[in-house]
Structure formats: structure tokens, C-alpha cells
Amino acid sequence: MSKPLISLENVTKIYEGSEQMFEYGYFTGNVIKKLKSFQKFDFMNNAALLDVIALKELTLEFFPGEFTAIAGPSGSGKSTLLNIIGALDFPSKGKLFFEGRELSSLSANELADFRLLSLGFIFQSFNLIPVLTALENVEYVLTLQGLPRKKRREKSLQALELVGLKHEAHRVPSQLSGGQQQRVAIARAIVHDPKVVLADEPTANLDSKTSESLLNLMQDLNKNSGMTFIFSSHDALILSRAKRVIQIRDGMLV
Amino acid sequence: MIRLAWRNIWRNQRRSLITILSIGCGFSAIMFGQSMIHSVQIQLVEKSTGIITGHIRVMNKNCKDLKIPDEDIENPQPIEKALEGIPGIQVFGQRILFTGLISSPITSKGVLVCAVQPEKESKIIKIPQYITQGRFFSGSGREIVLGDKLAEELEIRLGEKVVLLSQGRDGSMAAEAFRLSGIYHTGSTSFDGQIIYVPLVPCQEMLSMQGKVNDFVIRVKGLEQIERVRQEISRVLEPYSEVKTYTWKDVDRELVGIQKFQNGILLVVLVIIFGIVTLGIVNTLLMSLFERIREFGVLMAIGAKPKIILRxxxxxSTLLGIMGLMFGLSLGSLLIAYFGRYGLPLPIGEALSYFIPFDSVIYLRFSWSRHWVAIVGVFLTSFISGAIPALRASRLIVAKALRHV
Structure with missing residues (x-):
């Protein structure tokens, strides 16, 4: 068996001191902490800072070439898990390894480099840069990598061709349909040949026909290039296509 | 990145235009204010030095009162020779400044007497331009030129005689009759009512000061050359230890005080305008930052380092600052050019003219040494204003930023 690409060891994520609704109004965690620190507001004495445990001692491994879905109801922790895998958030306890390298010790810049070179992201709400054209959105990742302009253009157009949107390359996101925008997002996620593509509910805002065609596209990419795909989703379509489904509930594996 | 920044600016056209307008209007207001103070000061100095003070003065170093020198220059000839040929000096003349009593058949009045070499003095001071009746000396000996206010008080007309009384250097009572050859009007109540001009030679006789003077007045080719020429004169006159060189700033302390007061007010106004400009930029940038937190999260998720977001x-903010400055510079330059040509009427002239002569129409001129400070200041302000939201954005936690709605 090959070595794991990503492994999580006893990963726990706690959102400390979450916001609460009091009879006096709404306070965020930080405000509650501040008010308590003054020790002058009696009504705050009873205000407990609720810690929300999003993930609880999770141990998991992902291998190269996987097409895996993390499934679970809303609030189960699947997006948090995906954020931690993508180094967008930090575990409160436990360790995260990518190709055997522990990520928690990396600086913000090193993490940015890691994401830039090894990961691709697809978001539920597409998250394209509205002022850039489809081509420029895709190209931006390569610009950050410092590729020369000609090479960037060439690779970006190839990626757009792969998702069937080469002819819309010069349109800005507002001129594209939801499905087209998500295709651009896929092109952006794969243009730099990342090892892993993380997709957070990629079909949630799309109709079933568009969802299916996008899924076909990602499946082809997985098959042809061996790119690892990890989804967080409760979409039955994705779950039916995934080679492996990880069920999660209340921050724990089911 | 420039392309992305440029498009981000024009994403919300109205907001960016308002910011550019506020920076531009703020800057042009600063520029206009600077130009106005600069022009007022130059006009004040030109008029004040043009009536009596002159640009540079050479007096006995023991003088306690530089306005009415109380010590004489015993031997002015070598100094006269030394001054000739100093580059930068346009013209200079000898004077005796003293106080006296002027009497007409009707009344008498205390005056400041300026005994001058008429030919030279007409090139040093601007009184010939202010003559409303008669001439600034016709060259026929004992003549007197005085202000219209004084002429009115003494009730004398051109060609009539007045008697000037003073004390000679030997302690005797000195009196001399002069015929009125010209009446001037500067607009300044104190000048027009208190200063009279007479030829030097009859005064030397009258005051028993044959061959002596108590003042050299010098006009240089441009206001900006005054300090350099003063240093040169001091160097040349070093062998003559009885005299000392002064500029108008040493003589006319009131005018220097007014300049300082104006500069102080300008500084306060500038600080207020800078504050408004800063608030405008910070406001726009913070608004656009909160609107785009998720977008910064996306950029960071796909691999942009915090410093890229910062940049x-x-x-x-720098582009907004540059565009605002360009607009402000154009608007300010147009205003200054317009009022430089057609003049800006101000009520300040009448208010000031009670104690110093001043034109109530200001002809604006550029003050680039000040404008540069404003340009750099506004530019830095827009840059620093951007730094606060930029730092905040670069420190965002990516997952949190992505959740931002």
C-alpha cells in the first residue's frame, strides 16, 4: 500500500468562547471576554463562554488518487475538516501531515506556499474574483507562482479548454452562469497541477444537470491525471460517485 | 497586481470617485491656501519694503532703534564706494531718518522724516508710483513729498510751503521751509499720515550733519536674493567696523510677526484639511475592505501570501492618492493661474491698511516649495491610510475570512 498523502492524528478543533444571545442582547465571544475582564458587570458573571467542539480527536488518512467525499449533516464538522486539511484553519489539538511533513509548525507564508503549490480549492459559492475575466482568474494562481506570462496564458487556456470554457475566457464572472462559474473555479483549482483538490460542497448552488456534468469532469480529471479529490458534501450525487465516503457527525467519525 | 488594484478601484465607481474628489479638493484647498498666504506675504513685503524699509539697510551698529537710527554714519563715502559693484544690488541710496514737527499755517504734526537722494530713491521705493498729485521731487531744491492724509490735516496744496522743525546734531533747534511738490496715497493710514520725504542735502545742512547720513537703503534684484546679498555686503563692509548690515526682517519686526501668524494659521488649516482627507481615504478603504473580506480569503486560500494582500x-490606496493628487493639482493650478491673472479681491487689505500698507487685491502665485510639501504629505497620507486596513486584511484567518458574508 502507498504512503498516505494526508494524515490527521487526533485532530480536535474547538471554537472557543462562541457568541451568545443574552437577555441584554447579542455578544460575540471577544466582547464577553472583554466585559468579564473588567469584573464590573455583574450580569456577565453568569455568562459562560460556550466552547463549540467542531472536531473531536479525528484520525484519518488520505491516499494519492482518491476520490473521496466527507459526508454529514449541517454542523457536523465536514467544512471544518476540509479547512484543516487545506491549511486554511488550524487544529486546536492534534497533528496534520502532508506527505509526511507536519504542517502546524509552518509560518503563514510557508502555508501560503504550500497551498499555492500542492492544493486546489473549489468553493460552494464559486468565489471567483469579480473584477477579473475567467482567463485572468485562472491565470492568477500561476501569476502567484511566478510563471512567465506566455506560459501562464497557455496553461490557463488549456485548463479552460479542459472544462469546456475556452470560448468564454474573456468574460467576467457576472457574465457567466452558475455552472460556468464553477467550471472556471475548477479550471483555477487544477491549472497548476496540484496534488489535492479540495471541494467544499461544489454542487450546492447548482441544478442537478449541471452538477452531474461537473462531477463527470472532476471524475475524468481524477482518472486521467490521478489528481486527488476530497469533497465535503451531503449531495447524494457526489456520495454515489465517490470511491470512499467518510461519514462524520458531531465532529466524530461515524 | 496593478491591473487587479486598478479594477478593484473602479469596481465601485461612485465611491472611488468621491474619494478621488475629496483628496483632490482637499489638496487643491491646501494648495490654494498656501498660494494665498505666499502671495499675501510677498505683496506685503514688496509693498512695505517698497515704501520705506527697503530690502537691506546699512546703519551704525550702535543704533538702538532700527526704524529711526539714533546714531550716524560719520563717513559714508567709503561705504558708498564699497557698495558699488556688489553683484545682486539693483540700486542703493543714502538717507537720514529722523523725527520732526511739520507745520502749516493751520496746524502742526509730528512726522517721520525720510531725507533721501531723490534720483536714487525713486528707484528704491515705490512712492513715485503712489503719487496722486504733483511729482516725486522735480529737482528744484527744497521740496517735500507727503501723504494725502497728512496734506489734508495740514490743509496744504501743491506748491504751498510748510516748515519742518527738528533738533540738530549740535543740539540747536533746526528749522527749514519746504515747498510741497507731490502727494502720495498708499492706502495705509499710518504711512499716508506720518511719513514725509525731503531731499537729503538741505536736511544735512538743517541738522548740522554735513556729509553725514544715518542710513543706507539697498534694493536687490529679487526678494529671494536678499539674504545672499546681505552676507556679501557684510563681508565687503567688514573693514568698516562702525556699520552693520540688516535686512527688512531685522527692521520691520511687525511684518515678520504677521508672517509668522499667517504661517501658524495656515498650519492649523492644513492639519484640519489633512485630517479630512485622511478620514475620506480610510473610510473608503475600510468600506471596500469589509466588502471584500471573503475575496481576500479566496486569494489567500489559492496561495496569495499575506504580503500580497498588503501590497x-x-x-x-496609493493609486487613489495619485489620482486625487493629479485632480487636485490641476484644479489648484487652474485656480491659482486664474486668480494670479485677474486677482482675488479680499477685505483683508482694508483691515490691514490701518497699520501696514496692503493691497486689497491679491494676485496669487505658485509657492512650489510649499506645494511640494503638500504633495508629499497628501501622498503619504493616502499611503498610510491604506496601511491600516491593509495590515488588518493581511492578518485575516483564511477560514474565517471565507465564512464572511
């Missing part, structure tokens, strides 16, 4: 926002 992007700083670039946006």
Missing part, C-alpha cells in the same frame, strides 16, 4: 490594498 494590493496599499497599491489601491
Amino acid at each position: 494590493l490594498i496599499l497599491l489601491e
Whole structure:
């Protein structure tokens, strides 16, 4: 068996001191902490800072070439898990390894480099840069990598061709349909040949026909290039296509 | 990145235009204010030095009162020779400044007497331009030129005689009759009512000061050359230990005080305008930052380092600053050019003219040494204003930023 690409060891994520609704109004965690620190507001004495445990001692491994879905109801922790895998958030306890390298010790810049070179992201709400054209959105990742302009253009157009949107390359996101925008997002996620593509509910805002065609596209990419795909989703379509489904509930594996 | 910053700016056209307008209007207001103070000061100095003070003065170093020198220059000839040929000096003349009593058949009045070499003095001071009746000396000996206010008080007309009384250097009572050859009007109540001009030679006789003077007045080719020429004169006159060189700033302390007061007010106004400009930029940038937190999260998720976000926002604020400055510079230059040509009527002239002569129409001129400070200041302000939101944005936690709605 090959070595794991990503492994999580006893990963726990706690959102400390979450916001609460009091009879006096709404306070965020930080405000509650501040008010308590003054020790002058009696009504705050009873205000407990609720810690929300999003993930609880999770141990998991992902291998190269996987097409895996993390499934679970809303609030189960699947997006948090995906954020931690993508180094967008930090575990409160436990360790995260990518190709055997522990990520928690990396600086913000090193993490940015890691994401830039090894990961691709697809978001539920597409998250394209509205002022850039489809081509420029895709190209931006390569610009950050410092590729020369000609090479960037060439690779970006190839990626757009792969998702069937080469002819819309010069349109800005507002001129594209939801499905087209998500295709651009896929092109952006794969243009730099990342090892892993993380997709957070990629079909949630799309109709079933568009969802299916996008899924076909990602499946082809997985098959042809061996790119690892990890989804967080409760979409039955994705779950039916995934080679492996990880069920999660209340921050724990089911 | 410049392309991204540029498009981000024009994403919300109205907001960016308002920011550019506020920076531009703020800057042009600063520029206009600077130009106005500069022009007022130059006009004040030109008029004040043009009536009596002159640009540079050479007096006995023991003088306690530089306005009415109380010590004489015993031997002015070598100094006269030394001054000839100093580059930068346009013209100079000898004078005796003293106080006296002027009497007409009707009344008497205390005056400041300026005994001058008429030919030279007409090139040093601007009184010949202010003559409303008669001439600034016709060259026929004992003549007197005085202000219209004094002429009115003494009730004398051109060609009539007045008697000037003073004390000679030997302690005797000195009196001399002069015929009125010219009446001037500067607009300054104190000048027009208190200063009279008479030829030097009859006064030397009258005051028993044959061959002596108590003042050299010098006009240089441009106001900006005054200090350099003063240093040169001091160097040349070093062998003559009885005299000392002064500029108008040493003589006319009131005018220097007014300048300082104006500069102080300008500084306060500038600080207020800078504050408004800063608030405008910070406000726009903070608004656009909160609107785009998720977008910064996306950029960071796909691999943009925090410093790239920092640079992007700083670039946006700098571009806004540059565009605002360009607009402000054009608007300010147009205003200054317009009022430089057609003049800006101000009520300040009448208010000031009670104690110093001043034109109530200001002809604006550029003050680039000050404008540069404003340009750099506004530019830095827009840059620093961008730094606050830029730093905040670069420190966002990516997952949190992505959740931002």
C-alpha cells in the first residue's frame, strides 16, 4: 500500500468562547471576554463562554488518487475538516501531515506556499474574483507562482479548454452562469497541477444537470491525471460517485 | 497586481470617485491656501519694503532703534564706494531718518522724516508710483513729498510751503521751509499720515550733519536674493567696523510677526484639511475592505501570501492618492493661474491698511516649495491610510475570512 498523502492524528478543533444571545442582547465571544475582564458587570458573571467542539480527536488518512467525499449533516464538522486539511484553519489539538511533513509548525507564508503549490480549492459559492475575466482568474494562481506570462496564458487556456470554457475566457464572472462559474473555479483549482483538490460542497448552488456534468469532469480529471479529490458534501450525487465516503457527525467519525 | 488594484478601484465607481474628489479638493484647498498666504506675504513685503524699509539697510551698529537710527554714519563715502559693484544690488541710496514737527499755517504734526537722494530713491521705493498729485521731487531744491492724509490735516496744496522743525546734531533747534511738490496715497493710514520725504542735502545742512547720513537703503534684484546679498555686503563692509548690515526682517519686526501668524494659521488649516482627507481615504478603504473580506480569503486560500494582500490594498490606496493628487493639482493650478491673472479681491487689505500698507487685491502665485510639501504629505497620507486596513486584511484567518458574508 502507498504512503498516505494526508494524515490527521487526533485532530480536535474547538471554537472557543462562541457568541451568545443574552437577555441584554447579542455578544460575540471577544466582547464577553472583554466585559468579564473588567469584573464590573455583574450580569456577565453568569455568562459562560460556550466552547463549540467542531472536531473531536479525528484520525484519518488520505491516499494519492482518491476520490473521496466527507459526508454529514449541517454542523457536523465536514467544512471544518476540509479547512484543516487545506491549511486554511488550524487544529486546536492534534497533528496534520502532508506527505509526511507536519504542517502546524509552518509560518503563514510557508502555508501560503504550500497551498499555492500542492492544493486546489473549489468553493460552494464559486468565489471567483469579480473584477477579473475567467482567463485572468485562472491565470492568477500561476501569476502567484511566478510563471512567465506566455506560459501562464497557455496553461490557463488549456485548463479552460479542459472544462469546456475556452470560448468564454474573456468574460467576467457576472457574465457567466452558475455552472460556468464553477467550471472556471475548477479550471483555477487544477491549472497548476496540484496534488489535492479540495471541494467544499461544489454542487450546492447548482441544478442537478449541471452538477452531474461537473462531477463527470472532476471524475475524468481524477482518472486521467490521478489528481486527488476530497469533497465535503451531503449531495447524494457526489456520495454515489465517490470511491470512499467518510461519514462524520458531531465532529466524530461515524 | 496593478491591473487587479486598478479594477478593484473602479469596481465601485461612485465611491472611488468621491474619494478621488475629496483628496483632490482637499489638496487643491491646501494648495490654494498656501498660494494665498505666499502671495499675501510677498505683496506685503514688496509693498512695505517698497515704501520705506527697503530690502537691506546699512546703519551704525550702535543704533538702538532700527526704524529711526539714533546714531550716524560719520563717513559714508567709503561705504558708498564699497557698495558699488556688489553683484545682486539693483540700486542703493543714502538717507537720514529722523523725527520732526511739520507745520502749516493751520496746524502742526509730528512726522517721520525720510531725507533721501531723490534720483536714487525713486528707484528704491515705490512712492513715485503712489503719487496722486504733483511729482516725486522735480529737482528744484527744497521740496517735500507727503501723504494725502497728512496734506489734508495740514490743509496744504501743491506748491504751498510748510516748515519742518527738528533738533540738530549740535543740539540747536533746526528749522527749514519746504515747498510741497507731490502727494502720495498708499492706502495705509499710518504711512499716508506720518511719513514725509525731503531731499537729503538741505536736511544735512538743517541738522548740522554735513556729509553725514544715518542710513543706507539697498534694493536687490529679487526678494529671494536678499539674504545672499546681505552676507556679501557684510563681508565687503567688514573693514568698516562702525556699520552693520540688516535686512527688512531685522527692521520691520511687525511684518515678520504677521508672517509668522499667517504661517501658524495656515498650519492649523492644513492639519484640519489633512485630517479630512485622511478620514475620506480610510473610510473608503475600510468600506471596500469589509466588502471584500471573503475575496481576500479566496486569494489567500489559492496561495496569495499575506504580503500580497498588503501590497494590493496599499497599491489601491496609493493609486487613489495619485489620482486625487493629479485632480487636485490641476484644479489648484487652474485656480491659482486664474486668480494670479485677474486677482482675488479680499477685505483683508482694508483691515490691514490701518497699520501696514496692503493691497486689497491679491494676485496669487505658485509657492512650489510649499506645494511640494503638500504633495508629499497628501501622498503619504493616502499611503498610510491604506496601511491600516491593509495590515488588518493581511492578518485575516483564511477560514474565517471565507465564512464572511
